[in-house]
Amino acid sequence: MEERFWLESWAEGGTRTSFHLRDVHPHAALLAELGLLDDATVLVPLCGKSVDLLYFAAHARRVVGVELVPEAVEQFFTDNALTPVEDPPGVLTAGNLQIRRADLFQLTAGDVGPVDVVYDRASLIAFPPDMRGRYVAKMIELIPPGARYFINTLEYRPTLPTPPFSVGAAEIEEYYSRFFEIEHVRREPRPEHRMVEKFGLAELTEHGFLLTRR
Numbered sequence: 001m002e003e004r005f006w007l008e009s010w011a012e013g014g015t016r017t018s019f020h021l022r023d024v025h026p027h028a029a030l031l032a033e034l035g036l037l038d039d040a041t042v043l044v045p046l047c048g049k050s051v052d053l054l055y056f057a058a059h060a061r062r063v064v065g066v067e068l069v070p071e072a073v074e075q076f077f078t079d080n081a082l083t084p085v086e087d088p089p090g091v092l093t094a095g096n097l098q099i100r101r102a103d104l105f106q107l108t109a110g111d112v113g114p115v116d117v118v119y120d121r122a123s124l125i126a127f128p129p130d131m132r133g134r135y136v137a138k139m140i141e142l143i144p145p146g147a148r149y150f151i152n153t154l155e156y157r158p159t160l161p162t163p164p165f166s167v168g169a170a171e172i173e174e175y176y177s178r179f180f181e182i183e184h185v186r187r188e189p190r191p192e193h194r195m196v197e198k199f200g201l202a203e204l205t206e207h208g209f210l211l212t213r214r
């Protein structure tokens with residue numbers, strides 16, 4: 001979605017930011033279980049104020065989040081009683097955790113430094129189909145050979161015209177198979193997911209894909 005959509009979402013809060021979870025996502029913990037966080041630098045594109053960032057900071061060597069909306073970045077540090085150092089402007093660091101207050105599309109591999117693992121929850125699926133190609137191209141640019149890229153998606157029907165968009169295994173294959181080996185590591189039917197009742201969905205499955213950059 002466009003910048004204005006996210007600025008308004010964070011300004012309004014409430015249901016507009018219901019993607020934000022209070023607890024660490026089980027797929028973040030899965031990365032630790034798989035041993036992928038050991039001594040790793042983890043990149044979290046479109047990080048919002050996710051508590052997964054704290055989990056990665058505790059289990060990995062370095063974490064870099066990227067978030068467009070200043071309010072989200074401020075709330076992350078305030079909510080978690082962290083006092084970051086901002087240097088240079090837009091780069092906020094507390095211990096081994098850094099958030100870059102930036103448009104992901106302006107970011108270069110040089111800005112982020114070497115990356116071992118990318119964690120994408122509600123990021124790819126935040127973009128409508130006509131913007132997704134640009135996001136996929138940016139991830140291919142940012143992820144070096146050998147690095148792992150975990151993608152969490154929701155697949156549901158009937159589909160909705162707003163984020164989170166429905167994305168399943170076929171789309172992941174279509175977007176990424178030329179550049180990555182793809183393992184489909186989680187396929188979890190979630191009839192209790194809040195979206196099912198809210199939107200009267202017939203079904204919703206949460207997926208986890210673990211990609212390795214060729």
Ligand SMILES: C[S@@+](CC[C@H](N)C(=O)[O-])C[C@H]1O[C@@H](n2cnc3c(N)ncnc32)[C@H](O)[C@@H]1O
Nearest residue numbers: 006019046047048050067068069103104121122
């Ligand atoms: C659906 S939320 C997901 C947040 C987070 N991954 C989580 O699990 O809570 C998408 C986030 O991406 C941010 N965002 C949207 N477009 C962006 C862009 N071009 N660059 C950086 N952040 C962006 C939004 O402000 C929002 O916080």
